[in-house]
Amino acid sequence: MSSKACARLVVLGTGGTIAGQASSQSDNIGYSAAQVGVAQLLASVPALDQALTGHELVSEQVAQIDSKDMDFAVWRALHQRASHYLAQDEVAGVVITHGTDTLEETAYFLQCTLAPALLQAKPVVLTCAMRPASAVTPDGLCNLLDATTVALSTAARGVSVVCAGTVHAAADVQKVHTYRLDAFDSGDSGPLAYVEEGALRQLRSWPEPSSSSAHAVIGTLPDVDGWPRVEIVMSHAGAGAAVVDALLAQRAVAAPGVLPLRGLVVAGTGNGTVHVALQAALLRAQAAGIVVVRASRCTGGWVLPRSDDVFPDSQGLSAVKARIALMLRLMA
Numbered sequence: 001m002s003s004k005a006c007a008r009l010v011v012l013g014t015g016g017t018i019a020g021q022a023s024s025q026s027d028n029i030g031y032s033a034a035q036v037g038v039a040q041l042l043a044s045v046p047a048l049d050q051a052l053t054g055h056e057l058v059s060e061q062v063a064q065i066d067s068k069d070m071d072f073a074v075w076r077a078l079h080q081r082a083s084h085y086l087a088q089d090e091v092a093g094v095v096i097t098h099g100t101d102t103l104e105e106t107a108y109f110l111q112c113t114l115a116p117a118l119l120q121a122k123p124v125v126l127t128c129a130m131r132p133a134s135a136v137t138p139d140g141l142c143n144l145l146d147a148t149t150v151a152l153s154t155a156a157r158g159v160s161v162v163c164a165g166t167v168h169a170a171a172d173v174q175k176v177h178t179y180r181l182d183a184f185d186s187g188d189s190g191p192l193a194y195v196e197e198g199a200l201r202q203l204r205s206w207p208e209p210s211s212s213s214a215h216a217v218i219g220t221l222p223d224v225d226g227w228p229r230v231e232i233v234m235s236h237a238g239a240g241a242a243v244v245d246a247l248l249a250q251r252a253v254a255a256p257g258v259l260p261l262r263g264l265v266v267a268g269t270g271n272g273t274v275h276v277a278l279q280a281a282l283l284r285a286q287a288a289g290i291v292v293v294r295a296s297r298c299t300g301g302w303v304l305p306r307s308d309d310v311f312p313d314s315q316g317l318s319a320v321k322a323r324i325a326l327m328l329r330l331m332a
């Protein structure tokens, strides 16, 4: 796979375990995420020089957080900085260092909101680590190197995720393991490619950035305090109406900093089925103007529509991604 002639690779840092540090080299869980700056992280990968041959490296610290604490302000800033760099002729692609915990949400958010015309020509590649930078063998360095290979390849486009030598599409990727280095999976779709010894082995076509993406409808993202509030509830044995009813009751009381609820995603059992008591509450919510979408709490498969469905399904999206899709729909 050949690499691009554009002269610059941009790396945006947001924190995560890839930038994490523990007091002991053998501690892979008792660390603090988001301690090492992105410039320092890049300087710790001498092999990058070879991967970057002929390309200038530019880095920027957009945030420094544990990604469990990801918020809309960081998403908006990332969107703005990625858009800024992708629009520059000399930029070949953008790599984003990120925590693993909400990586799939950020990847999907960017895939939906960055301009398709920019993503058509240049990739945005998110990468991460399951071991902190202080570990005996920190996987983040190799992941960073692999992400560089993808971002500089002529084949890549759109938003993808690189972890443990595997390239996943933003729409498909899910974190599926709490500890293993190979913590991500693309479900039924399978990965896009592998990175092997600095070369990309493509397995399937790169998804085309869609001209009907949220970007086409929303254009510039509004200030985050105007982003619609969408919550996720889960169906389970003994599920009831209490959570949904509390959310509905909260709507009636205006409180500072609490946005009115606009949408609900239910992570249903199996094929998106919902406990009868929870379903009754969701029907009340729907009748009150809340948009309800039904995903599945299963990690594999799609929710297949049935003629007696009372709530629309998530069109193959997991609950966390269905929440983003619904937020963007309501934003539009």
Ligand code: SIN
Residues within 6 Å of the ligand: 015, 016, 017, 018, 033, 065, 066, 067, 068, 098, 099, 100, 101, 102, 128, 129, 130
């Ligand atoms: C995080 O998501 O920021 C911490 C966990 C990780 O990166 O693996």
